[in-house]
Structures are given as C-alpha cells and as structure tokens.
Amino acid sequence: MIQRLAFLPTAVILLTLALAGVGLILHPGQGGALVSYFDAWFLQILKFSVLQATLSAVGSVLLAVPFALILATRPFRQQWLIQGLMNLFFIMPVLTVVLGVVAVFNDWFRVFSLTGIVVAHLYLNVPYAIRLFWERLSQYSQTHAQVAVTLNMTAWQRFRVLKLPILIDAFRPIFVLIFLMCFSSFTVVLTLSGGPANTNLEVAVFQSLKLDFDPKGAAFYAFFHGLIAFLILFFLGRRDQFGIEFNRLTERQHATATDTQWLAIAVLLFVLSLPLFGLTVDALSAPFAGSSRFGQALTTSLLLALGSGVLATVLALCRSLSKQQGRFTRFLDFGLLVLPMMVITTGLLLLTLKLHIAFKMTFFLIIWLNALMAMPLIITPLQSRIQLYHRRYQPLAESLGMPARTRLGLIYLPAVLPLLPWAMVLSMVLSIGDLGVAALLGSAQFVTLPILIYQAMGSYQLVLASQLTLILLVICAVLLLAAEWIGGRLRYA
Structure with a gap:
C-alpha cells in the first residue's frame, strides 16, 4: 500500500506530460x-x-x-x-x-x-x-x-x-x-x-x-x-x-x-x-480605488490556492513515503521546477479545446498544474522526517506485525503533522501569485488577483496595481504566519 501511494505522484506527472504531448500533436488549429x-x-x-x-x-x-x-x-x-x-x-x-x-x-x-x-x-x-x-x-x-x-x-x-x-x-x-x-x-x-x-x-x-x-x-x-x-x-x-527547505531540525548556532x-x-x-x-509607498499614495471585480478575483484566487495547496501536499506526502528515490524519479520531480510550465499548460489547453471542454476544465487544470509546480519544493522536509521516523520505528513495527495502514496513522502521520501547515501554505502562496497558468487557461470572465493586477498595469493604473499587489503580499504574509503558528502548536502539542 505504501509503495502504491509513493508511486502516485510519478503516475500523475507522467499522465500530465503524456496528455500535454497529445495536445501539442493534435492541436485544433490549421495555421x-x-x-x-x-x-x-x-x-x-x-x-x-x-x-x-x-x-x-x-x-x-x-x-x-x-x-x-x-x-x-x-x-x-x-x-x-x-x-x-x-x-x-x-x-x-x-x-x-x-x-x-x-x-x-x-x-x-x-x-x-x-x-x-x-x-x-x-x-x-x-x-x-x-x-x-x-x-x-x-x-x-x-x-x-x-x-x-x-x-x-x-x-x-x-x-x-x-x-x-x-x-x-x-x-x-x-x-x-x-x-x-x-x-x-x-x-x-x-x-x-x-x-x-x-x-x-x-x-x-x-x-x-x-x-x-x-x-x-x-x-x-x-x-x-x-x-x-x-x-x-x-x-x-x-x-x-x-x-x-526551512529546516527546523538543524541545531541553532551559538556564535x-x-x-x-x-x-x-x-x-x-x-x-x-x-x-x-x-x-508600499506607491500603494499608500492614494485612497484605494478598488475594482468591481475585486471580490470575484479574491475569491477565485483563494479557492484555487486552497485546491492547489491540498493537492500539492497530498502528492508530496505520497512521494515522501518512497524508501528510495531513483534517478528517474528525481528527474521527474526536479524537472517540474525548470521545464517551462507554459509548454505543459499549452498542451493541456489545446487538448481540452480539441475535446470542446476547455471552459469546463479551467479551475481543475489551474489547480492541477500549480500543485505540480509546488510539489517539488515541499518534498524534501517531509521526506526527511518520514525517513527519520522510518529508521527509528520500523524494526518495532515489523516485530509487532503492524500493517501498512496502521504505520501510516501511528508513525508517519505524526512525523509530518507539524510540517503539513507549512507545506500546504507554501503551495498556496505559490499558487495565489501565479499569473501565467491562469492567464493562459482563463477566459474573459475568469479573473484572479494576478490577472486583475496585470489588467490594471495594462491600463496604466499603476497605483491601483500597486494597491492590489500589496493586498496580495499581505495575504501571503498572513498565510505564512498562520502556518508557522499552527505548526508550532502541533509541534509542541
């Protein structure tokens, strides 16, 4: 069971690359x-x-x-x-x-x-x-x-x-x-x-x-x-x-x-x-002008960030259960950081256009792709904790004949529980600030905070763009501080 869960991220990445490749080959355009x-x-x-x-x-x-x-x-x-x-x-x-x-x-x-x-x-x-x-x-x-x-x-x-x-x-x-x-x-x-x-x-x-x-x-x-x-x-x-990695296990230096x-x-x-x-100076130089679509943009951004955070954390948690990471697995994980996500996004968009389901898949595709981009960044600390607990308690679990599901609940989940708020919020911050995937996949009626900021810049409303960006930055800071507080409570509970 544990190994099947560990293979899940690999299957998701390979499926994503395959579908994107099909979309690029079978694009609906003539040109x-x-x-x-x-x-x-x-x-x-x-x-x-x-x-x-x-x-x-x-x-x-x-x-x-x-x-x-x-x-x-x-x-x-x-x-x-x-x-x-x-x-x-x-x-x-x-x-x-x-x-x-x-x-x-x-x-x-x-x-x-x-x-x-x-x-x-x-x-x-x-x-x-x-x-x-x-x-x-x-x-x-x-x-x-x-x-x-x-x-x-x-x-x-x-x-x-x-x-x-x-x-x-x-x-x-x-x-x-x-x-x-x-x-x-x-x-x-x-x-x-x-x-x-x-x-x-x-x-x-x-x-x-x-x-x-x-x-x-x-x-x-x-x-x-x-x-x-x-x-x-x-x-x-x-x-x-x-x-x-924000390494919380390293001993503090005294020098x-x-x-x-x-x-x-x-x-x-x-x-x-x-x-x-x-x-900040630009944002505070004038009263907040606001936008008629601000509420919609904020709600959409938070929902997308929440979905991406949950999915990225689940995938990273599954990957961290792997006892060994081969060269191919490392290549897949790290490749998501440096391979152009716009290429993968384009392939998936072209495929959904070919199948006439593009507008129905917008939310799902943005959550999916942002989660894949965030997953490699949160694997390392989760995997470090799980491997530490695996070395410490695996002999005892085997001697007791503990099944895989029980090991997940009693050994591995407590190991990573203090890090889960950090992992999820980090993924949310990466998602909430994304412009590329949302701008490419979204329609004229679809708006997020980054899209609203870009539209303000395009219409030379730089003060409004600065105000919206400052709001975005404050949201990210609040999320990170909340994750630190919740993680601290779980760590010492």
Missing part, C-alpha cells in the same frame, strides 16, 4: 505551413530568450558568490532566519517584485525594457543563488578548515584550496538552473517587455493563443521551448543539490555573526527591501 514559422520573428524571439536568460543568470551568479562567501565564513546564531528570507524571495509572488522594481527604478532607467527584465530577474534569483552557494560552501569539512589554520595558510590559500573547488563545482548547475528559470520566465517578460522586440518563447506562446488565435503557432513555439529546456536540463545534475557578515546582511536587507518599500 500556415510549418516552414513558415521558421522566420525572422522566430529567430528574434529565440535570440532574446537566450540573451535575457544569459544576462540574468550571469548577473545572479556573480552577485551571489561574494555574499555567499561572506555568509559561509562561519555559522552564526541568526543564519536560519537569513536563509529563510532568501527562500521567501524565491516563493514571493512575481508581480510583487515587478511592481516594486517599477516603483523604485522607473525614474532611474527605462524599466519596461531588457534592463528592467534583467533587474527583476536579479531580485528574484540572487537570493536563491546566495542560498544555494551558501549551502554548498557550508558543507566543506571543518576538519580541513582546522588543518588549514594549523598550517598557517593565508586567507587566499584557504580560499583557493578549500572553497574555490566547491564554487567551481557548484557554478555550472546553479548557473544552468537560473538560466532555465529565466529562459522560461513569463510574468516578468510579459509585464516589463515594453514592446514586441522583447518577447521570449513563453510570451510568444501566450500571444499565439490569446491574441492571434493560432494554436498551431502556439504548439510550434511550445515544442521548441520544451525541447531546448529539456536538452539543457541534462546539464543540471542531481535534483537534491537545489532543495529549498554571533562577524562584523563583515553583519555588513553583508545589512546590504542584502537594504537592497532586497527597496522594491517592497517602493511598492
């Missing part, structure tokens, strides 16, 4: 001849997709390494909080960063351009890159560090012998990971492109379906996007190098941060808080 899509426009889109992803990835890595080196100098008491903040920027609604960048930097440079896109990507990815490099640098042996001190090695020698090999080993997978996420960026490019010249493959898919009504063109762009991302994915390596570490933390907090500060 032009296939060779007609290999034109100058396609080359321009491909060139811009690679250019903005490369600039964003290079900038993220170069900015992250110095901060990671400083923060990894030695463990300190407050590092769990700083690491948590780095992770929070990764899951923060993208529109929050976009509107913040517009509010802060609009007078400094032309935000609606390639520059604005790269800056927004830096805000989203530099904290995550710092977190990854920091984690890798913290893994080198303390024994080696003590030997280096005994040998009177200089700071440069310790860096060259101990840390530089770790940075070189981590550089390629982290660079490719961020490149893929920026290559598949939708919300940032859609909102900050400033014109047709700054269009990537994700936005081209959206425009083909929503503006040009050309399903064949959408399938063409989606196929090449998926193919390129799939080929690049092979350069990434193991999935578990890139886990995002205080050095002066250099405090300086790095202060600079990080100041720079990262600028968009949030600018967003």
Whole structure:
C-alpha cells in the first residue's frame, strides 16, 4: 500500500506530460505551413530568450558568490532566519517584485525594457543563488578548515584550496538552473517587455493563443521551448543539490555573526527591501480605488490556492513515503521546477479545446498544474522526517506485525503533522501569485488577483496595481504566519 501511494505522484506527472504531448500533436488549429514559422520573428524571439536568460543568470551568479562567501565564513546564531528570507524571495509572488522594481527604478532607467527584465530577474534569483552557494560552501569539512589554520595558510590559500573547488563545482548547475528559470520566465517578460522586440518563447506562446488565435503557432513555439529546456536540463545534475527547505531540525548556532557578515546582511536587507518599500509607498499614495471585480478575483484566487495547496501536499506526502528515490524519479520531480510550465499548460489547453471542454476544465487544470509546480519544493522536509521516523520505528513495527495502514496513522502521520501547515501554505502562496497558468487557461470572465493586477498595469493604473499587489503580499504574509503558528502548536502539542 505504501509503495502504491509513493508511486502516485510519478503516475500523475507522467499522465500530465503524456496528455500535454497529445495536445501539442493534435492541436485544433490549421495555421500556415510549418516552414513558415521558421522566420525572422522566430529567430528574434529565440535570440532574446537566450540573451535575457544569459544576462540574468550571469548577473545572479556573480552577485551571489561574494555574499555567499561572506555568509559561509562561519555559522552564526541568526543564519536560519537569513536563509529563510532568501527562500521567501524565491516563493514571493512575481508581480510583487515587478511592481516594486517599477516603483523604485522607473525614474532611474527605462524599466519596461531588457534592463528592467534583467533587474527583476536579479531580485528574484540572487537570493536563491546566495542560498544555494551558501549551502554548498557550508558543507566543506571543518576538519580541513582546522588543518588549514594549523598550517598557517593565508586567507587566499584557504580560499583557493578549500572553497574555490566547491564554487567551481557548484557554478555550472546553479548557473544552468537560473538560466532555465529565466529562459522560461513569463510574468516578468510579459509585464516589463515594453514592446514586441522583447518577447521570449513563453510570451510568444501566450500571444499565439490569446491574441492571434493560432494554436498551431502556439504548439510550434511550445515544442521548441520544451525541447531546448529539456536538452539543457541534462546539464543540471542531481535534483537534491537545489532543495529549498526551512529546516527546523538543524541545531541553532551559538556564535554571533562577524562584523563583515553583519555588513553583508545589512546590504542584502537594504537592497532586497527597496522594491517592497517602493511598492508600499506607491500603494499608500492614494485612497484605494478598488475594482468591481475585486471580490470575484479574491475569491477565485483563494479557492484555487486552497485546491492547489491540498493537492500539492497530498502528492508530496505520497512521494515522501518512497524508501528510495531513483534517478528517474528525481528527474521527474526536479524537472517540474525548470521545464517551462507554459509548454505543459499549452498542451493541456489545446487538448481540452480539441475535446470542446476547455471552459469546463479551467479551475481543475489551474489547480492541477500549480500543485505540480509546488510539489517539488515541499518534498524534501517531509521526506526527511518520514525517513527519520522510518529508521527509528520500523524494526518495532515489523516485530509487532503492524500493517501498512496502521504505520501510516501511528508513525508517519505524526512525523509530518507539524510540517503539513507549512507545506500546504507554501503551495498556496505559490499558487495565489501565479499569473501565467491562469492567464493562459482563463477566459474573459475568469479573473484572479494576478490577472486583475496585470489588467490594471495594462491600463496604466499603476497605483491601483500597486494597491492590489500589496493586498496580495499581505495575504501571503498572513498565510505564512498562520502556518508557522499552527505548526508550532502541533509541534509542541
């Protein structure tokens, strides 16, 4: 029974990919001849997709390494909080960063351009890159560090012998990971492109379906996007190098941060808080104008988030019951993070259009796809707890002849119960801030908070967009705080 439950996420992912592939092949559109899509426009889109992803990835890595080196100098008491903040920027609604960048930097440079896109990507990815490099640098042996001190090695020698090999080993997978996420960026490019010249493959898919009504063109762009991302994915390596986890099991450090570490933390907090500060100032600069569809958008977003949170938590819980995760399973789970979800969404939408059930499936498809995107991010902590309890109590359970259902209820469920509110709320936050899937699958009557924000931006109501985004950010903060409170009560109950 346990192994069947553990296989459920694999079956769901494979079914999703298969249905999306069928939809791309059997698209309902006629369009032009296939060779007609290999034109100058396609080359321009491909060139811009690679250019903005490369600039964003290079900038993220170069900015992250110095901060990671400083923060990894030695463990300190407050590092769990700083690491948590780095992770929070990764899951923060993208529109929050976009509107913040517009509010802060609009007078400094032309935000609606390639520059604005790269800056927004830096805000989203530099904290995550710092977190990854920091984690890798913290893994080198303390024994080696003590030997280096005994040998009177200089700071440069310790860096060259101990840390530089770790940075070189981590550089390629982290660079490719961020490149893929920026290559598949939708919300940032859609909102900050400033014109047709700054269009990537994700936005081209959206425009083909929503503006040009050309399903064949959408399938063409989606196929090449998926193919390129799939080929690049092979350069990434193991999935578990890139886990995002609020680790509550790690012992708190008792050392205080050095002066250099405090300086790095202060600079990080100041720079990262600028968009949030600018967003808040813009939002409070005028009375809340509101929108006639605000209530509908808020209700729809919360219902979608709740459904996605429940489904993602169930799937992650099933996956965490697996005793061993093979290479194929890790590839499937991690692939959902970096493979362009717009490609999968396009395939499923084209399939539902072919079957004439598109409008009936909107809610279900958004919940389904958002849950699949959130699931990989919450597997690691759940699996760590279950494996710990498995090693601790499995011999006793076998000696008592305890059936699988009883083990689930008496051993594994109590192990993960304090983490379930966090897992569900994290999935909800990722879902409630999604624009791409909802915008592609939704109809004119379908509206969520991110869609309402995008419509306000499109009509140059930037203050209203900032106000709605601030409401979205407050909702996410309340959800996360509630999850921490409930998790704490369950942990000490």
